Amino acid sequence: TWKWRQKxxxxxxxxxxxxxxxxxxxxxxxxxxxxxxxxYSGTHHHFGGTRMAxxxxxGVVDMNCQVFGQEQLxxxxxxxxxTSGTANPTLSGMAAALYMVEKNFNKKTNEAT
Numbered sequence: 001t002w003k004w005r006q007k008x009x010x011x012x013x014x015x016x017x018x019x020x021x022x023x024x025x026x027x028x029x030x031x032x033x034x035x036x037x038x039x040y041s042g043t044h045h046h047f048g049g050t051r052m053a054x055x056x057x058x059g060v061v062d063m064n065c066q067v068f069g070q071e072q073l074x075x076x077x078x079x080x081x082x083t084s085g086t087a088n089p090t091l092s093g094m095a096a097a098l099y100m101v102e103k104n105f106n107k108k109t110n111e112a113t
Contacts, residue, residue, distance in 0.1 A: 047089075049079040065100040076100040 004012075053059025056068035061080050067073040078084070078093040 047078050047081045047084050050075045051082055052080040064103050065096070066104065074100055074104060 050061055050067075051059040052061050052063060052065070054063070059068070061067055061075050065074045065076045065080055067075060076093075076097040076099075078089045078096070080096060081089070081092070
């Protein structure tokens, strides 16, 4: 079970307060109150478990999603991302998977013909 640490909850609350203040200064919304912001219960998207990197000591896969030091083994999805830009990363994960297939497999198929 993955749970927020107390210090992380405090950081998120400070960020929320700061963002509300900034949005209010910019007059982006008619009214922004903390109770409208909801919770962070839907933001448990894990990233970076098989991090992409340029060198094996900094990650698990290279820029083509191939596992360092392993032939014919690729990993793709949101786990190769270093971080998330937003919640609901499904489309980004799918795009990464499609890119990996095109980059690694279509190229090999085209070379063989």
